[in-house]
Amino acid sequence: MIPFVDLKSQYLSIKDEIDTAILKVLESTQFVLGKEVAAFEEEFAAYCDTDSGIAVNTGTSALHLALLAAGIGPGDEVITVSFTFVATAAAICYTGATPVFVDIDPVSYTIDVTQIEKAITERTKAILPVHLYGQPADMEPIMEIAQRYGLVVIEDAAQAHGAEYKGRRIGSIGDIGCFSFYPGKNLGAYGEGGIVVTNNPEYARTIRMLRDWGQERKYHHVLKGYNYRMDGIQGAILRVKLRYLDQWTEARRSHAARYDELLAESGVKTPVVMPYSHHVYHVYAVRNSQRDVLQQKLNEQGVQTGIHYPIPVHLQQAYADLGYKPGDFPYSELAANEVLSLPMYAELSPEQLKIVSAAVVRASDV
Template sequence: MIPFVDLKAQYLSIKDEIDSAVLQLLASTQFILGNEVKSLEEEFADYCNADYGIAVNTGTSALHLALLAAGIGAGDEVITVPFTFVATVAAIIYTGATPVFVDIDPISYTIDINQIEKAITDRTKAILPVHLYGQSADMEPILEIARRYNLTVIEDAAQAHGAEYKGQRLGSIGDIGCFSFYPGKNLGAYGEGGMAITNNPEYARTMQMLRDWGQERRYHHVLKGYNYRMDGIQGAILRVKLRYIEAWTEARITHAANYDQLLAKSSLTLPRVMPYSRHVYHVYAVRVPVGHATRTPQRDALQQSLQEQEIQTGIHYPIPVHLQPAYADLGYKLGDFPHSEAASREVLSLPMYAELTTEAQTQVAKAVIASL
């Protein structure tokens, strides 16, 4: 079996350090927040070239608190994309605001910068670009539009740890950047976790209070807050793993280049690295052509064939948010965002993780080509 992600292989490669860090954390009894989480905040913010890190329990919580810190609430609108994990949109709705979708660019899979301005209304308060699959959205035009309309920019960098835009680390470019430490992420916890980063001290202070019941200090509740605190054990684990993220990222980039070579003559559309981007390949997503006779996607047949050959794959994402039943009340319909809809029918993510071997990649590539 070639797994889609091999979390066990990663753990075994750093087992002694992880085990030691966990045991020290247990002995400290700092189970919620504490010194390990504080150190993680400082180290991850420094890694991203940001001034402040606010550790929370999930990436979704990071997005929620970022929006609240920026003053987003009922009656406001936030521009984002429908081709993303549902948490991006859920966080907007949690604040009482309304998500307003624009389509993706079909090459980068990130927000189409040419469609943003026409989606702005007098209720628009923020733009929430998603750095999908480990590649940056085109941030300069987004920031320029935001400046002209006095909008906040919150980066959904849940899949983009260490990714860059023109040499600048993602998450530190907009007003606030939000990361997920879900186990399968490039920097993953052994459980749930997330982080917001910012250069704005007021945003940082607000998010620090909001994550911990709105407390300025113990039992002094300044804001109506939430229980979004990070566990100490996740802080300890992530601090160990943060020391390896650059080596793991370079391995992913090497694996992607190898896939590019192995699949160059196939009928697949391979990932394209945009000229402004350091792509960190959270996933290696290819596009499977549709059948000419029936115009039906062949992606599902390819996935089934690979599964039969014991090769695991993923689909990120099979249904764009605007077509999910839970979000039907937003009023969108099939055909509203054709590039997002086409991608959802065609994308397939191949196995990708730092420990992936060249032999396994060759086996994957041969199976893909034979199945097309």
């Protein structure tokens, strides 16, 4: 079986460095925040070309605190997409605000920028584009609209570590950028983790307090905050892995190019890289109108796959109260019915790429 993700292979390739980093934290006993987390914050912010990084316990927490720092609260609206992981909408709801969905561009799968302006109301306070699968949203028109209407832009970059838009690092373009370090991400922790990056010192100060019970210093609670702190061990692990991120990204991009070649004559539609995009392929998602049959046939041939995502948020039972119905966002719904993610990680071998692709060619004739 060729696994969809192979975290063990990655760990074994850097085992000595990881084990040493973990032992260092154990010996220091700085298990929550601490020097390793602080160092990682600086290094990741520099990687993103931003002034500040504030490490938290999950990518969802990063989104939640970014929204709060931007002043989003009850009665406000935030424009985003439905074709995303549910955390995007959940974080908006945590603040008491309402997610307002628009459809995706059918080629890039990111927010259709031509739909944003018509969704703006007097209650709109922010735009939250999602850089899906490692491909950036079209940020230039988003920033132009935000500037015209006085809106905050918060980038959901949970799947886009190292991605670039017209030469600029994702996370540095909007007012705030939010990343996840869930284990399967391009830069993954060995547990949960997230970070907020920003060039706005006031946002950084607020988020830093909010993640640690609203404290400006110990026992001096300026805000009603949360326990969203990153563990010291995760900070140490991420410092090691950050040094390999560009190398792993280039491997992913190389694998994607090979998939493109091998699947050119298959019955699936391969990803399209937008002209403004440096795609980092968190996911290599193909499309087929008989996706479920294709997935079953691949599984029978020993190829694991994933679906990102089978039900758009606006059709999820938990979000029925938002009042959306089938047909409201046709491109999101069609993508949800057709996308299938193939194995994608730096450690894939040339032979595995051939095996997966051959299986897809056989199985896609459905």
